[in-house]
Amino acid sequence: xxxxxxxxxxxxxxxxxxxxxxxxxxxxxxxxxxxxxxGSFIILGGYLxxxxxxxxxxxxxxxxxxxxxxxxxxGYVLQHLFINKVVTAPVxxxxxxxxxxxxxxxxxxTVFFTATPxxxxxxxxxLSFGDVYLPVDRLLGMALAxxxxxxxxxxxxxxxxxxxxxxxxMDRQAAALMGIRVNQVYSITFGIGALMAGAAGxxxxxxxxxxxxxxxxxxxxxxxxxxxGGLGSVPxxxxxxxxxxxxxxxxxxxxxxxxxxxxxxxxxxxxxxVRPTGLIGVKGYE
Amino acid sequence: MNRQVKISIAAVIVYSLxxxxxxxxxxxxxxxxxxxxxxxxxLALSWNFIGGFTGYPSFSTAAFFGLGCYIGALSQRAGMPAxxxxxxxxxGVAGFAAALGAIILRLKGHYFAIGSIAIVEVTRLIxxxxxxxxxxxxxxxxxxxxxxxxxxxxRILYIMLAVMGMAFVATVIVDxxxxxFGLRCIHQNEDAAxxxxxxxxxxxxxxxxxxxxxxxxxxxxxxxxxxxxxxTDSFSxxxxxxxxxxALLGGAGTLAGPIVGAGVFVLLxxxxxxxxxxxxxxxxxxxxxxxxxxxxxxxxKIRYKDLLKKLSANRxxxxxxxxxxx
Amino acid sequence: xxxxxxxxxVSKNFGGVSAVSNVSFGLKQGEIVGLIGPNxxxxxxxxxxxxxxxxxxxxxxxxKGEDVGSQKPFQAARRGLARTxxxxxxxxxxxxxxxxxxxxxxxxxxxxxxxxxxxAQAELDFVGLGHVANEPAxxxxxxxxxxxxxxxxxxxxxxxxxxxxxxxxxxxxxIDDALKLIEQISGRGVTILIIEHLxxxxxxxxxxxxxxxxxxxxxxxxxxxxxxxxxxxxxxxxAKFAERYKVAG
Numbered sequence: 001x002x003x004x005x006x007x008x009x010x011x012x013x014x015x016x017x018x019x020x021x022x023x024x025x026x027x028x029x030x031x032x033x034x035x036x037x038x039g040s041f042i043i044l045g046g047y048l049x050x051x052x053x054x055x056x057x058x059x060x061x062x063x064x065x066x067x068x069x070x071x072x073x074x075g076y077v078l079q080h081l082f083i084n085k086v087v088t089a090p091v092x093x094x095x096x097x098x099x100x101x102x103x104x105x106x107x108x109x110t111v112f113f114t115a116t117p118x119x120x121x122x123x124x125x126x127l128s129f130g131d132v133y134l135p136v137d138r139l140l141g142m143a144l145a146x147x148x149x150x151x152x153x154x155x156x157x158x159x160x161x162x163x164x165x166x167x168x169x170m171d172r173q174a175a176a177l178m179g180i181r182v183n184q185v186y187s188i189t190f191g192i193g194a195l196m197a198g199a200a201g202x203x204x205x206x207x208x209x210x211x212x213x214x215x216x217x218x219x220x221x222x223x224x225x226x227x228x229g230g231l232g233s234v235p236x237x238x239x240x241x242x243x244x245x246x247x248x249x250x251x252x253x254x255x256x257x258x259x260x261x262x263x264x265x266x267x268x269x270x271x272x273x274v275r276p277t278g279l280i281g282v283k284g285y286e
Numbered sequence: 287m288n289r290q291v292k293i294s295i296a297a298v299i300v301y302s303l304x305x306x307x308x309x310x311x312x313x314x315x316x317x318x319x320x321x322x323x324x325x326x327x328x329l330a331l332s333w334n335f336i337g338g339f340t341g342y343p344s345f346s347t348a349a350f351f352g353l354g355c356y357i358g359a360l361s362q363r364a365g366m367p368a369x370x371x372x373x374x375x376x377x378g379v380a381g382f383a384a385a386l387g388a389i390i391l392r393l394k395g396h397y398f399a400i401g402s403i404a405i406v407e408v409t410r411l412i413x414x415x416x417x418x419x420x421x422x423x424x425x426x427x428x429x430x431x432x433x434x435x436x437x438x439x440x441r442i443l444y445i446m447l448a449v450m451g452m453a454f455v456a457t458v459i460v461d462x463x464x465x466x467f468g469l470r471c472i473h474q475n476e477d478a479a480x481x482x483x484x485x486x487x488x489x490x491x492x493x494x495x496x497x498x499x500x501x502x503x504x505x506x507x508x509x510x511x512x513x514x515x516x517x518t519d520s521f522s523x524x525x526x527x528x529x530x531x532x533a534l535l536g537g538a539g540t541l542a543g544p545i546v547g548a549g550v551f552v553l554l555x556x557x558x559x560x561x562x563x564x565x566x567x568x569x570x571x572x573x574x575x576x577x578x579x580x581x582x583x584x585x586x587k588i589r590y591k592d593l594l595k596k597l598s599a600n601r602x603x604x605x606x607x608x609x610x611x612x
Numbered sequence: 613x614x615x616x617x618x619x620x621x622v623s624k625n626f627g628g629v630s631a632v633s634n635v636s637f638g639l640k641q642g643e644i645v646g647l648i649g650p651n652x653x654x655x656x657x658x659x660x661x662x663x664x665x666x667x668x669x670x671x672x673x674x675x676k677g678e679d680v681g682s683q684k685p686f687q688a689a690r691r692g693l694a695r696t697x698x699x700x701x702x703x704x705x706x707x708x709x710x711x712x713x714x715x716x717x718x719x720x721x722x723x724x725x726x727x728x729x730x731x732a733q734a735e736l737d738f739v740g741l742g743h744v745a746n747e748p749a750x751x752x753x754x755x756x757x758x759x760x761x762x763x764x765x766x767x768x769x770x771x772x773x774x775x776x777x778x779x780x781x782x783x784x785x786x787i788d789d790a791l792k793l794i795e796q797i798s799g800r801g802v803t804i805l806i807i808e809h810l811x812x813x814x815x816x817x818x819x820x821x822x823x824x825x826x827x828x829x830x831x832x833x834x835x836x837x838x839x840x841x842x843x844x845x846x847x848x849x850x851a852k853f854a855e856r857y858k859v860a861g
């Protein structure tokens with residue numbers, strides 16, 4: 001296989017991974033909560049997009065904002081009702097709680113949607129440059145992922161709520177003293193995390209089949225991206241995502257796709273021990 | 287030895303005897319549940335060393351269990367008698383934990399938690415890929431134990447109870463020893479523990495190894511019992527999360543808490559699985575959420591005397607002063 | 613008399629910042645020596661270097677004739693080099709007695725947990741906390757928490773005790789009590805280095821005074837000598853005042 005093909009595959013995959021991980025990274029960096037629901041949010045976004053497209057025929061790109069809003073609402077409510085009560089609790093408590101909530105969501109999805117893999121099939125053809133092939137739906141997916149990431153970056157930098165979120169991430173108590181309603185910022189942040197996950201799922205569903213069996217896989221990818229790129233920052237998730245995408249693409253070609261996943265985890269373990277703050281990330285919480 | 291410890295020990299002995307009598311008075315189904323209870327009790331007691339005493343949120347239980355399954359299975363397939371295979375698995379997993387602990391115990395909090403989950407994934411993936419040795423995704427068959435199902439089940443139950451007993455004895459010994467004291471210091475304030483003279487690295491590794499070796503033993507025995515193992519079931523993320531939940535349910539850091547939590551959890555799970563098969567995962571999730579919000583210290587840390595007093599105070603106005611201290 | 617604790621050209625860099633540079637001094641057995649300096653002078657860094665919390669960038673730390681530059685904090689504790697923290701660090705959910713027992717069992721080589729408890733009770737009585745032995749550490753008032761730190765350090769049977777800003781947050785009478793206690797500890801034969809940023813507090817109890825400024829040792833002598841040292845005045849009050857003082861004096 002052509003070197004450029006491998007690299008291109010890696011970048012396309014990487015952009016998707018970045019999009020998958022950015023919401024997770026934000027929640028972890030700001031709330032200091034590891035959101036075990038993240039994988040399920042992604043699949044939910046994918047399923048909702050599929051069913052909406054299947055029954056109405058509307059293009060997924062148009063459906064994306066609506067799916068995103070639904071996920072935002074879901075995330076906001078979960079944070080408001082449950083997770084906000086335990087944000088200051090030790091790791092084991094928050095992790096177990098999100099895991100428990102995830103089990104409920106997962107079960108609801110398998111019962112109402114079933115685990116059948118679903119994919120939005122858009123017959124958009126394939127571009128080719130010499131020996132290098134790029135299916136257009138993947139190109140579209142990558143473009144959307146990058147646009148979404150950029151949008152979030154702009155929101156974080158430019159909007160009031162974005163500034164508030166960054167303030168809370170830096171210093172919760174100081175932010176509260178400045179008049180920021182921390183709990184509401186938390187709910188919004190978690191909502192944004194869910195929104196990004198759902199959008200990522202929607203994009204993913206245009207390129208690959210999604211099924212509830214993949215929730216763990218996505219969650220695992222999000223972990224790895226966060227450790228590689230660092231927590232709580234959009235550029236970090238982008239760097240981490242691209243890095244993972246490229247690594248998996250190269251490793252997949254050289255030692256097989258199954259082993260490529262192992263390489264990702266081993267890299268994560270290595271980085272955890274050597275440099276837990278990631279390649280460019282903000283210093284994470286303990 | 288203070289009164290509470292003596293009560294805990296006595297209660298556990300009685301409980302174990304009750305479980306041991308199940309094959310005598312009940313059938314295969316009940317015996318299998320008893321085996322599950324004993325097994326998860328041992329796993330939860332193991333986790334208690336690193337998660338309860340030391341306060342490090344470990345999610346590596348499945349890695350140790352799974353590795354125990356495979357080492358045990360492979361040893362048996364190589365011709366060794368089951369009992370020897372079990373010992374080899376225990377030693378192997380202990381060594382694995384010692385080596386890994388030296389690296390991963392430098393992490394704290396979230397990073398440690400993730401590192402410990404990553405270990406499960408990496409171990410599973412490696413076992414899956416190494417098909418020539420481990421059978422890969424197809425799994426491994428383990429030589430079956432001789433005897434009728436009833437006899438075998440009873441034997442396994444007694445062995446699992448023995449493992450649970452050993453884990454409990456280890457818990458009591460550690461609790462009263464210098465190691466236990468040091469682990470609790472580490473839990474409360476690791477830097478202060480360091481400054482006071484606790485060799486935190488060595489103590490943490492000791493706790494991690496203790497949390498691993500009984501899991502390895504349980505895994506090996508489990509493999510001998512079920513006769514067939516594969517990577518997905520041996521290194522199950524569900525198992526690795528259930529075990530800490532059981533310990534939390536009963537009371538992390540207590541002596542008998544893990545046993546209580548495992549028993550309650552297994553019974554609940556059995557009941558819900560049997561009656562609401564489709565929803566059993568959601569129900570487990572609800573139990574977990576309920577646990578976090580209403581039972582933060584676990585079942586053993588509820589002050590039952592106070593609770594009873596509150597309930598009965600509605601009826602009568604007299605509360606004995608002497609009992610106020612609970 | 614040879615020094616029980618000796619620092620030779622000790623330095624520490626963090627990235628590009630030099631926190632401690634070329635510090636050399638010796639503590640003789642039984643001395644009470646004060647180490648003062650403005651905030652940010654590097655006093656706590658120095659304590660961290662001596663007890664192994666930070667690694668040395670240069671120089672040597674010699675304790676009882678042994679080079680201990682690469683030791684870990686728990687080894688320092690076991691050797692008899694104890695320190696207190698500026699912000700007290702108890703084991704919050706353990707009782708006061710258990711807190712001090714930890715010092716006895718792990719640092720002070722007490723025979724076992726029971727022996728540790730006896731030793732701990734003795735130290736608690738010495739510092740005046742005997743009556744709250746069974747209270748949780750988190751329930752103590754600030755002055756009592758400071759005493760708890762002291763008791764814990766004493767339970768480690770130290771030869772050298774580094775007191776890092778024990779008086780932070782205490783009022784005048786509490787400080788007097790603390791200083792009295794320190795003198796009693798010295799009476800037991802413990803060598804003390806008391807670190808402070810308030811001159812007045814430490815002048816009353818030290819036999820000798822050292823001044824740290826921007827990581828460098830700028831004075832080492834009797835309290836009277838140090839107080840009149842030009843460089844010290846400049847460090848605390850600024851160059852302009854020092855000039856004026858020189859002219860007027």
